[in-house]
Amino acid sequence: MKQQYIQDFDQIEDGQVVTVKGWIAKIRNSKTNHFFDFRDGTGFTQCVVSLDAVGEEQFEEAKRLTLESSVSFTGTLLRNEKSLGGFEIQVTDFEIYHVADGFPITKEDKEHGVNFLEERRHLWLRRRRQWAIMRVRNQLIQSIHDFFQGEGFVQMDAPFMTGSACEGTTDLFATDFFGDTAYLSQSGQLYAEAMAMAMGKVYTFGPTFRSEKSDTPRHLSEFWMIEPEVAYATNEDNMDTIERFIKHVIGRILRVCEKELAMLERDTTSLQQVVSEGFPRVSYTDAVKILNGTQEVNGKNAIKLQEEDLAAAKQLIEDSNKEIEERQTAIKAGMKKGARKHSEGIISNLQAAIKVAEEQLRNIPKWIESAKNFQDGEDFGGSDETVLTRVFSLPVMVYNWPTKIKAFYMKEVEGQPEFVKGVDLLAPDGFGEIIGGSERETDINILIRKIEEHQLDQDDFEWYLDLRRFGSVPHAGFGLGLERLVRWTCDLHHVRETSPFPRRYGHIKP
Numbered sequence: 001m002k003q004q005y006i007q008d009f010d011q012i013e014d015g016q017v018v019t020v021k022g023w024i025a026k027i028r029n030s031k032t033n034h035f036f037d038f039r040d041g042t043g044f045t046q047c048v049v050s051l052d053a054v055g056e057e058q059f060e061e062a063k064r065l066t067l068e069s070s071v072s073f074t075g076t077l078l079r080n081e082k083s084l085g086g087f088e089i090q091v092t093d094f095e096i097y098h099v100a101d102g103f104p105i106t107k108e109d110k111e112h113g114v115n116f117l118e119e120r121r122h123l124w125l126r127r128r129r130q131w132a133i134m135r136v137r138n139q140l141i142q143s144i145h146d147f148f149q150g151e152g153f154v155q156m157d158a159p160f161m162t163g164s165a166c167e168g169t170t171d172l173f174a175t176d177f178f179g180d181t182a183y184l185s186q187s188g189q190l191y192a193e194a195m196a197m198a199m200g201k202v203y204t205f206g207p208t209f210r211s212e213k214s215d216t217p218r219h220l221s222e223f224w225m226i227e228p229e230v231a232y233a234t235n236e237d238n239m240d241t242i243e244r245f246i247k248h249v250i251g252r253i254l255r256v257c258e259k260e261l262a263m264l265e266r267d268t269t270s271l272q273q274v275v276s277e278g279f280p281r282v283s284y285t286d287a288v289k290i291l292n293g294t295q296e297v298n299g300k301n302a303i304k305l306q307e308e309d310l311a312a313a314k315q316l317i318e319d320s321n322k323e324i325e326e327r328q329t330a331i332k333a334g335m336k337k338g339a340r341k342h343s344e345g346i347i348s349n350l351q352a353a354i355k356v357a358e359e360q361l362r363n364i365p366k367w368i369e370s371a372k373n374f375q376d377g378e379d380f381g382g383s384d385e386t387v388l389t390r391v392f393s394l395p396v397m398v399y400n401w402p403t404k405i406k407a408f409y410m411k412e413v414e415g416q417p418e419f420v421k422g423v424d425l426l427a428p429d430g431f432g433e434i435i436g437g438s439e440r441e442t443d444i445n446i447l448i449r450k451i452e453e454h455q456l457d458q459d460d461f462e463w464y465l466d467l468r469r470f471g472s473v474p475h476a477g478f479g480l481g482l483e484r485l486v487r488w489t490c491d492l493h494h495v496r497e498t499s500p501f502p503r504r505y506g507h508i509k510p
C-alpha cells in the first residue's frame, strides 16, 4: 500500500485509511490496547492497536514491538486534539520490519545527562527535541539562501584547504598537502573578497575550522559559516544588510517553524521583537561605558540591572522553597491521586526553576565584577556580552573596535588608526556574538604593515594584495556562525545540540 507521511495528515480527511512507515517512539500497554507514539521522520503521531480491531493473534504479535522497532501501520486516521500531533491511527494491520534491541535512551534527556546522550548522538538525533532543532536548522539554511539569492548575491564555494591564515595563526588545524602544510579553512572571507571583485555581491556557505581549546557552550571546532562580501559597500551598508538579513531569517522561522518552536518550548516574544524593532548600534567606546555602568540606555543601567536580577533570583529561590514545603506537607497529609500528581508536577517545575536561579546566584556576582572592571581596549568576554545585551533586549551591533584586538584586514577609522571599522552582532539573552564583520582595508601600504605586525608571511598574501593593485574598491562583509544562530533561535543551552554531529574540543566521536 502507498505510504502516507505524518506531515501531510492535515490534508487527509478524517476516517481515511492510511499507511505509515516509521519507528516506535514510546509504548503504553493495557489489556486491550497498545498505545504507540510513532514517528516517521516527518512528524509524530499516535497509533493504537486494539484487541477488538486486530484480533488476538495480531494483538499478541504487537507485544513484540520494542522502543525504536521499525514498523508500518495501516489504519483509520482520526483527528484527536489530545493525541500526539493532533491525530491518531486506529490500526487494522501492521508489518514489523525489525524488532529493536534494548534502545539505550529511555528516559527524559535531563535524567540521562547530556554526556551520555552526546556519546550516542547517532541515536539521540531520533528524539523529539533533536528532531525539532534539526528542522529549524534546515529552515534557517533555506531562509539564508532565500535572503541572499533574493538580493542578487551569487553563492560561491571557498576552498576548505588553504595556504594562508585569515583569522590569525593560533587556532589553525594543519594538514599535509603533498609535503606542504595546508590549513583547514578558518574563514572563506579572503577568497570571497576576490570573488566580490568579479561578481559584485557574493556569499559563501561552508564549513570552517578552528582549533581553539575552548570547551564552552558557544564553541565548536567545526562550524558552518555564511560570509557575504559586497563591492562598493561601507561598514554602515554592512550593518544595514545584517539587520535586514537577521529580520528575514527570524521572521521566516516564526512563520514556518511554529510547531518546532512549540516543541522546544521556545518563548517567541523576544524573537517577535527582533522582527519588528530596529537593532541598536553602539560604538565600542560607548559599549564599554554602558558595560561598566557609567552610561545608561533609556534609563537602564547595566550594573543595576544585574543587581536587580540577582535580587530577583534570591527571591525566587526563597518563594519556591516555601511553596515546595507547603505542597509537600499537603501531600503527606493525604491527597487524591490526581491532585497529588498535579502537585508533584508543580514541585518538579519549581525545583528546576530553583536550579536556574542558583546558577544565576553563582554567576551574576562574577559578571558584575567583570563588567565593572572591564579595561577599555580589551575584547568582551562571554559574560560582558550578556550584561551588555541585557540592557537592550534586542540584538546589538557594536562597531568601531580597537585595532589591536581585531584581524589584519579591517579598515582603519579615518584619523583614528587605533580603531577599525569592524562590527559584531551580539544576540540577546546571553547568546552573545553571532556575527563578526567589517569594512576591509583598501590601502595596500597599511595592509602590508598590518600583515607584518600580525607576523604573517607577506608571500602568502601577495594574491590578496593584488585585489588592491587592480581596481581596488571600498568593500565590506561579515560572517554568521550557523550553529550560534540555531542556538539562539531555539534557545539552547549548548551549541552541541545545533549540529547533527558536533566536533568540539575533546569530542570527535561519533
Ligand code: 4AD
Pocket (backbone or CB within 6 Å): 166, 167, 186, 187, 188, 189, 210, 212, 218, 219, 220, 221, 223, 225, 227, 228, 433, 434, 435, 436, 437, 438, 477, 478, 479, 480, 481, 482, 483, 484
Ligand atoms: O568573528 P569571526 O572570527 O569572523 C570571521 O571569521 C570573519 N572572516 C567573517 C567575515 O567578516 N567574513 O567569525 C564569524 C562568526 C562569529 O561571529 C561566530 O558566530 C562564528 O563565526 N564562530 C564560531 N561558531 C562556533 N564555534 C566557534 N569556535 C566559532 N568561531 C566563530
Ligand code: MG
Pocket (backbone or CB within 6 Å): 424, 433, 435, 436
Ligand atoms: Mg568575532
